[in-house]
Amino acid sequence: MAKRQKQNSDVVVVGSSNTDLVIESAKLPEPGMTVLGGKYQIVSGGKGANQAVAAARTGAQVIFVANIGCDDFGDDAMARLDREGIGTKFVVRDQNAPSGVAFIMVGDKGRNLISVAASSNDCLSIEHIERAKSAFANAKYCLIQLEIPQPAVRAALSLSKSQGVFNILDPAPCRRLSKSLLQLVDIITPNEFELAELTGMPVKTKRNIECAGEKLFQTGVGEVIVTCGERGVCHLSSDGANWFSAPKVNAIDTVGAGDCFNGSLASALSSDLGMAEAIRFAVSTSAHAVTIRGVQSSFPELKPSNCY
Ligand code: RIB
Numbered sequence: 001m002a003k004r005q006k007q008n009s010d011v012v013v014v015g016s017s018n019t020d021l022v023i024e025s026a027k028l029p030e031p032g033m034t035v036l037g038g039k040y041q042i043v044s045g046g047k048g049a050n051q052a053v054a055a056a057r058t059g060a061q062v063i064f065v066a067n068i069g070c071d072d073f074g075d076d077a078m079a080r081l082d083r084e085g086i087g088t089k090f091v092v093r094d095q096n097a098p099s100g101v102a103f104i105m106v107g108d109k110g111r112n113l114i115s116v117a118a119s120s121n122d123c124l125s126i127e128h129i130e131r132a133k134s135a136f137a138n139a140k141y142c143l144i145q146l147e148i149p150q151p152a153v154r155a156a157l158s159l160s161k162s163q164g165v166f167n168i169l170d171p172a173p174c175r176r177l178s179k180s181l182l183q184l185v186d187i188i189t190p191n192e193f194e195l196a197e198l199t200g201m202p203v204k205t206k207r208n209i210e211c212a213g214e215k216l217f218q219t220g221v222g223e224v225i226v227t228c229g230e231r232g233v234c235h236l237s238s239d240g241a242n243w244f245s246a247p248k249v250n251a252i253d254t255v256g257a258g259d260c261f262n263g264s265l266a267s268a269l270s271s272d273l274g275m276a277e278a279i280r281f282a283v284s285t286s287a288h289a290v291t292i293r294g295v296q297s298s299f300p301e302l303k304p305s306n307c308y
Helices: 047-057 072-083 119-123 126-131 150-162 192-199 206-217 257-270 275-289
Strands: 011-014 018-024 040-045 062-069 091-094 100-106 112-117 141-144 166-169 223-227 233-237 240-244
Touching (some): 011 047, 011 150, 047 062, 047 141, 047 257, 062 126, 072 091, 141 150, 141 257, 150 166, 166 257, 192 206, 192 223, 206 223, 206 233, 206 240, 223 257, 223 275, 233 275, 257 275
Parallel strands (some): 011 062, 011 141, 141 166
Antiparallel strands (some): 018 040, 100 112, 223 233
């Protein structure tokens, strides 16, 4: 049964929705190779939808702004959002573009390969964002990723700023970002590989990560949170660099772990947890998610207020 949707939100998520076609494959293929895989599943995904689900599961009232096709995959995605109690008033159904699709192979130790056909996500426009202005009116945080066109990303960042809403940018999939765009960002959450791509600096050691994070911080973003898997999380702000350790877990599927982290972080911050506690909370939910197969189905239902 669908959970009740509220008009006001703690978190607005602006981003993609995909259908994930997932094959478990102990051996991941090299180019030109065929391998025999295992179990196959069709599940709801997309970095935007995943982050919306993670925020909702951890207690936030969430409104999703997206562009989804008028096909069966789109209908399933809408039904999933509805079941999670996520507000879909600002999800546009696109008559002309098919819904986004991702091909995913999950190998051993949680390693994976992902390729995305953005499709309808690529048609999310500045006008869509402007039409969703009222979604931002009472929100505390806006969560954005890079699976939608950059003009829409910039429009969402500008709108959240103008409405006094803090924004969080997950720079995935990674692209070069202009200084003027980064200056609109309150919190940026690259993983270590995205940090390397954004800064052109090495990220081999913890000291490397601090230096690269500092370079990103100097572009004018408010705060930098670098997720480094089992090495933990590095938070950089005007107070310097601070590391948070990650629990040792047996990772079997890391797809969507970053989305779980971002959604949980926004949810915890919107519930007025301090930054350190919000990061610890997001570390624990995403560490839990990697121990379970699946994307959204691996995200825990856990409220920050039950942990702190
Ligand atoms: O972050 C994981 C997600 O990336 C998947 O759900 C897939 O759809 C791609 O967007």
